Amino acid sequence: xxxxxxxxxxxxxxKGKDVELRCDPISGHTALYWYRQSLGQGLEFLIYFQxxxxxxxxxxxxxxxxxxxxxxxxxxxxxxxxxxxxxxxYLCASSPGGPSYEQYFGPGTRLxxx
Amino acid sequence: xxxxxxxxPSLSVQEGRISILxxxxxxxxxxxxxxxxxxxxxxxxxxISISSIKDKNEDGRFTVFLNKSAKHLSLHIVPSQPGDSAxxxxxxxxxxxxxxxxxxxxxxxxxKS
Numbered sequence: 001x002x003x004x005x006x007x008x009x010x011x012x013x014x015k016g017k018d019v020e021l022r023c024d025p026i027s028g029h030t031a032l033y034w035y036r037q038s039l040g041q042g043l044e045f046l047i048y049f050q051x052x053x054x055x056x057x058x059x060x061x062x063x064x065x066x067x068x069x070x071x072x073x074x075x076x077x078x079x080x081x082x083x084x085x086x087x088x089x090y091l092c093a094s095s096p097g098g099p100s101y102e103q104y105f106g107p108g109t110r111l112x113x114x
Numbered sequence: 115x116x117x118x119x120x121x122x123p124s125l126s127v128q129e130g131r132i133s134i135l136x137x138x139x140x141x142x143x144x145x146x147x148x149x150x151x152x153x154x155x156x157x158x159x160x161x162i163s164i165s166s167i168k169d170k171n172e173d174g175r176f177t178v179f180l181n182k183s184a185k186h187l188s189l190h191i192v193p194s195q196p197g198d199s200a201x202x203x204x205x206x207x208x209x210x211x212x213x214x215x216x217x218x219x220x221x222x223x224x225x226k227s
Contacts, residue, residue, distance in 0.1 A: 031213065033214065035217075040219070042120075042203060042217035042218050042220055043158070043203065048212060050212070050213075056214070059214075091158070093157075095213065101148060101163065101207050101215065102163065103213075103215065105157030105158045105159070107155065
């Protein structure tokens with residue numbers, strides 16, 4: 001079956017512009033996660049959606065970052081007024097939910113802020 | 115504060131030999147540990163995991179060892195193959211953390227043929 005997909009694969013934007021990154025999780029997966037990987041770093045948790053519960057936003061680095069998940073499926077991560085330090089690979093993952101820790105990752109969106 | 119540390123940025127191993135990737139953690143709440151493998155331009159893929167109630171889990175050529183007293187885990191790949199060349203991430207979580215994963219910075223493994 002189809003895995004997690006993300007779009008765009010690459011995004012170059014000017015400092016101060018807003019960007020939207022999209023994630024299509026695996027069908028039926030109730031949990032969805034956003035992470036980012038800066039150069040030479042591990043993956044950093046950003047936000048987590050589980051079913052209809054309020055999202056866990058504890059990893060969002062600033063109020064310029066927001067995310068939503070419509071209809072329990074597709075998710076959009078929005079970064080407003082982008083800064084150069086926002087440059088990273090943004091990775092989305094989904095999982096069946098419940099007690100499973102195993103997450104299935106998409107290929108990521110490489111964001112470059114110039 | 116890095117809760118999960120992979121202190122070796124890279125490792126080079128001859129094909130057929132054993133690869134040992136190490137990971138240390140500081141948070142004693144962690145009760146589940148995973149290894150992910152990542153190729154360039156792809157997302158990480160799940161490799162193997164271990165619960166804190168075990169000290170070893172084996173899956174084919176891959177074995178993960180957990181030493182809770184030392185807060186240390188390792189991934190053994192035997193025998194190593196050129197296709198194993200990738201970045202390996204150690205990750206950890208615990209139930210009260212909501213299944214979020216805390217990742218190490220990764221170790222680049224190169225298997226030479």
